[in-house]
Amino acid sequence: GQQLNQSPQSMFIQEGEDVSMNCTSSSIFNTWLWYKQEPGEGPVLLIALYKAGELTSNGRLTAQFGITRKDSFLNISASIPSDVGIYFCAGTFNNDMRFGAGTRLTVKP
Amino acid sequence: DSGVTQTPKHLITATGQRVTLRCSPRSGDLSVYWYQQSLDQGLQFLIQYYNGEERAKGNILERFSAQQFPDLHSELNLSSLELGDSALYFCASSARFRDSPFGYTFGSGTRLTVV
Numbered sequence: 733g734q735q736l737n738q739s740p741q742s743m744f745i746q747e748g749e750d751v752s753m754n755c756t757s758s759s760i761f762n763t764w765l766w767y768k769q770e771p772g773e774g775p776v777l778l779i780a781l782y783k784a785g786e787l788t789s790n791g792r793l794t795a796q797f798g799i800t801r802k803d804s805f806l807n808i809s810a811s812i813p814s815d816v817g818i819y820f821c822a823g824t825f826n827n828d829m830r831f832g833a834g835t836r837l838t839v840k841p
Numbered sequence: 842d843s844g845v846t847q848t849p850k851h852l853i854t855a856t857g858q859r860v861t862l863r864c865s866p867r868s869g870d871l872s873v874y875w876y877q878q879s880l881d882q883g884l885q886f887l888i889q890y891y892n893g894e895e896r897a898k899g900n901i902l903e904r905f906s907a908q909q910f911p912d913l914h915s916e917l918n919l920s921s922l923e924l925g926d927s928a929l930y931f932c933a934s935s936a937r938f939r940d941s942p943f944g945y946t947f948g949s950g951t952r953l954t955v956v
Contacts, residue, residue, distance in 0.1 A: 738882070738883070773950075774843065774845070774950055775884070776947070777842075777943065780943050805907060828886075828897075829945075830883075831876075831883035831884040832883050833882055833883045834882075834883055837921050
């Protein structure tokens with residue numbers, strides 16, 4: 733099946749540091765999505781990527797759709813305490829969406 | 842508030858019991874999706890309904906069932922509960938059947954604890 737491998741599982745960083753996380757798969761996807769989930773809430777869409785090679789930014793967040801269509805990364809620059817949460821990648825293929833296991837981000841002030 | 846309402850927020854029940862989780866989609870959305878999130882896991886797709894009809898099935902156990910009512914709210918029924926069913930259950934809604942996932946709006950989830 734189309735499994736997504738997301739890494740790292742968790743990150744503990746200092747406020748102001750940059751963060752990088754990625755998702756890989758053995759299968760290709762048509763789109764890549766990055767979601768953030770805060771405690772007690774459902775996932776909220778951060779960035780959507782529509783085609784291979786695409787690089788998209790949303791404020792301090794930047795994500796790229798890998799050329800092979802089998803991977804994607806998310807970078808967060810100059811982290812702040814409210815960046816804390818679990819970040820999920822998701823890939824879609826023929827309207828089927830699969831999620832990675834998430835990266836739990838902790839930011840120390 | 843995302844517009845997708847899930848109740849209850851928390852549920853604690855014993856093994857072997859049966860529970861019903863409820864989801865009201867965002868106003869105007871016809872599709873409802875159910876996901877299960879176990880501890881430290883991603884979201885596993887369970888089932889999708891569109892305008893009252895089942896449209897897609899994921900890794901949903903036979904002990905689980907769902908339905909979508911004429912008013913478009915949906916219920917997920919979990920029976921013969923086991924300890925391993927403890928998880929967060931999310932509902933998401935979107936406007937159309939073949940909607941891109943960009944159109945999904947998630948609720949806040951129901952945390953089920955089976956003891």
